Amino acid sequence: MLHDAGHFLALVIPAMALLLALSFLFAWHHERTRPYLLQVGACYLLYATAIGMQILWPPRAGAGHATVIGALYLGSAVLLLHGMLARIGARPGRCAVVALPLVLCGMLAWFELVQPSLVARVYIANVGMALILLLGIAPLAGLRKGRTVDRVLFWVFVGFALQFVPRTVLTLAPAGVADAAALPRTAYGLWLQATLALLLLTLALALLAATAQDVIDGLRHERDTDPLTQLHTRRSLETLAARQIPPRPGEPLSVVLCDLDFFKFINDNYGHGAGDAVLTQVGRIIAAGIRRRDIAARLGGEEFVVLLPDTPHDAALQLAERLRQTLEQASIDALPGMRKVTASFGVATLRPGEDLEALLLRADNVLYTAKNNGRNCVEWERESGLAVPA
Template sequence: MQFIPSALLLLFAATFFCIWLLERQRQHLLLFSLAFLTISVATVAQLTLWPADIGYNTIVTASLYSAGPLLLVEGVLARSGKSMPLVEHAAWFAGIVGVLASFYYVQNDLQVRVYVLNFGMGCIFLSGVWKIRHLVRGSVIDRAMLWLLSGLALTFFARTMLTGGSVPTDNIEAFFESQFWVWAQFTMSVVGVAMGLALVVVASADVILALKAERDSDPLTGLLNRRGLQMRVPRLLALVKRKPIAIVACDIDRFKGINDRFGHAAGDAVLQTFAGIIKSKLRAGDIVARTGGEEFVIVMKDAPVGDAFLLAERLRRAIVDVRFDGLPADFAVTCSFGIAELHDGEGLWDAIGRADKILYAAKRAGRNRTFAEGVQLPNAA
């Protein structure tokens, strides 16, 4: 029975390792696996008193118990695109192991070692919480990760403060009979399983969301594709009842000629750079999708047609000034825009169709210009 917590931790280590084998670009899964494995080995070493020399055992278990939280925190940070500096890893590790060694070889006090180790592990988790505190404004999964790590840190402090007084100062056999050890095994089983299951759910959700994003995204530009835009239709139609929504249809002028003269690689570079410029100019909350070869649609929330016209003009002028990879330095890429308002009760694609007609009117008028409903619309037959 005493090895159940170790076995459960080992099971989660194997689980994360198997998921990592399927998703090797997600390095945080390997770190999760190593964290659970390290803690599992530490509990076995402590239970079996291996190495048998108490001093060596203290150093070995302290090293493993310190490495586990560091690996777990590094995994959580890696998932969020962050990391803990190597010098900070080394400081935590050396500090905990060094203090525990001194409280065996210099002043032997098992109770102090218990307090130092558990508070040290809790502080490592809290340092991770501090580094990902921005996730409090993230997705549900991100916030769950933040609170999971916070709760894990608090268990080390609460458990130790409530039961640490039961630990003897130098009697190892009495330690394994203490209230602290009983509760440590219990919480390790419960909290370890809860944390393991939660991380499995997070890992699974990450994979599912990534597959969904891949399905709904254009692989060349990273923008939404037609399907991705369609998935946002219900929310847009609900929003239009309260706020104006402008639909901006955009097309790169004479794009086929670019492909024919300079090759498809140059054309792809133009599309990628063009998409990047659009994303950099949009407001937070606006939506942009690539709906065809050189065709793009921008959905501007809470924006009347006049505001959309000003944005389109800024984009049009910005594109003219850009020099694209694969094209001669004196070759200017231009684009045209057509703008319509999404009306209450109208389908999104109907509004896009109206914006397209206005766009083609702009092209017939000479290209490299912006036409919009009620703003500028000559020759719009």
């Protein structure tokens, strides 16, 4: 009975690894921009193949079979390391993917074909996998400061890598060298296999959860980011402004509204492609000229806005003037013969009880005054309601 249970559970592990491999490959099929899914899927596929071969075709002395199985295990570790690092835009060094696996495979072959030793092969395969995976700890350490799902994934990966070392000791210690091959059929062996299955499943679920969060964040970024300027969209601005308005007591909040001058002339004479290039460059200029906590958005067309938390009126005026001068002095490559683009600016500061819409409306009225006063200038609203040049 125990023998049958052990054989059944032993087959469950490669079957589960195969299903997880298919899950990652299916996810990659629908998310081709995430190649790490393919690498992790291949990792689980190799792992399932190695376990399956070990169960269904036990190694025979001197046949080289154990070396092949060990190489598959090591290859799965390399692919897992590749996938984990590819997700964060990093790549493993040659030591992890070439030198170390080759040395380990050579050692496996030596202790199977030249100086047969089951204990040595078990230690080499398991400790070798741990070493390969642990080479990813340093580059992956940044995940500890990321989202909750990233922190969970990091520690699950660390636990999965480290478990190969004590697992090796636990595998060999109670059974002895002569009985190690029979260990999977014992109650102790069943426990080891069950823990391995749980770890494989936990790692896969953590990575799939992180991938799902990546997809959601990517969709949210597409929704909230203007594709031309990489600034916020109006919808994103409204969402973020809801967290700033009303501001904390004693903290002023200002807004700078910007509208490019003669933009229709640019589109009509240089084409909409040139117009898009101008908007892209203006977006970069605005993004480079503000603080991290400021919120810059493209409202539509050639109109931009910068929401300035904890910023009094005079500081907002200074920022607007700096942006105006930077834009006026910038060389626009998409406009040969013209090269210069200017903009008009309107500045307003939030009043008690006012919402974003009312604030933008006042800034827009001031902006129209700048347009009427000859463009390429900064206008603001005095307490009297009159706007004068900055």
